[in-house]
Amino acid sequence: MPEPYLFLKKVKEYIGEVSNVYRYLLQYKENDMVAVEDELKFTESYLYILSERFESGLQVEISIGERTRKTSLPPLALQTLVENAVKHNIVSPARPLYLEITDNDEFIVVRNNLQLKHSLPNDSSQSGLKNIHERYGLLANKEIVIEKTATHFIVKLPVLV
């Protein structure tokens, strides 16, 4: 265990990030759309919590350009993809999950190495991706792109201008 002072600092930090997550959930749950910038900030807080849990088992790289940050997306779309990646794949220091969040002109791309768990929790209803897909269809009449290769799982969210 770290020094009491450092430990306390860590706990404050953790609670701060948890409250960010809750504030965002309360603020935006009624919204149809949210700025990519805000969703990113929220996702970073969520990733902080996951990193505390998985430690070196979860490796994340985020690289989103300024232009894309100003666009919008349905709230919780990005977070849901992160949650899915962690839920379906092995996340352990021995076999880390590498998660990349990047962008190009057309898409926000969430990509992770594919190392599926042997068994899934009972509550896996596969509703996450379906929900995102339907919201993009209804709100923007756009299709999200899902790609599965032998080694990677990739979801592309259209950048909405």
Added chain:
Amino acid sequence: MINAVIIEDEPKAANELKDILEQIRKDIVIVKTMGSIEEASEWFQQNDPPDIIFSDIQLSDGLSFEIYKNIDLSSPIIFCTAFDEYTLKAFEANGISYLLKPMTPAKVEESLRKYDELKAAFSKRQPSANQLEALIRQLRPSYQTTLLINVRDKIMPVKAEDVAYLYYNNGVVSVYLFNQQQYFIQETMDDLESKLNPSTFFRVNRQYLIHRNSIQEIERYFSRKFIAKLFLKTPEPIIVSKIKATPFMNWIKESI
């Protein structure tokens, strides 16, 4: 000492449990902490089963039940999880307790108490080596090693191993010792036969109960009887009856 294994994929949770265990019990040794089905399956195949397993359910590569499904483990398991939806499955897999996270020392202590109780209850049915010995002693009849003989107004102990033979005649039982001495004894031949070790003494007929070491030779007699000749003189010849002939010969052959 209780050898324990922790199966938990989140390092912080594993440490937390380890801290709690070390804090509440001095007799627990955590021999291994593992985070995946793969790692645990391999470890259990190569190592002796621990006394107890603390197991999370959702591991990095799936549900821990897969470990217990594929490996025949006898160790009791205390499941530690944030979900209460797996209780039935936990019972199918040697689960003796189900701890819901977050863990507290009180909860862990409670489940360990259950472990102790179950252990005590089950070990009662397996008698200890001492208990078994006592039982064997009880079942094996013990024979008299000393006879008490009244000589006038005194009581004299005579070791059974010093008795060459016992002889019944006219309602009186005499004890003849290897050292040629002779005494009378109050007990009946039937009593003496049952009290003395049958591998040492044999009732060859109504009149004689003889010590194995007193026999010098055996002669054939008519109609499949024998005459036993002793190193000592006897008041009358010892005729081994037809019925006793075979058991007598078997008794002589058998080792003590």
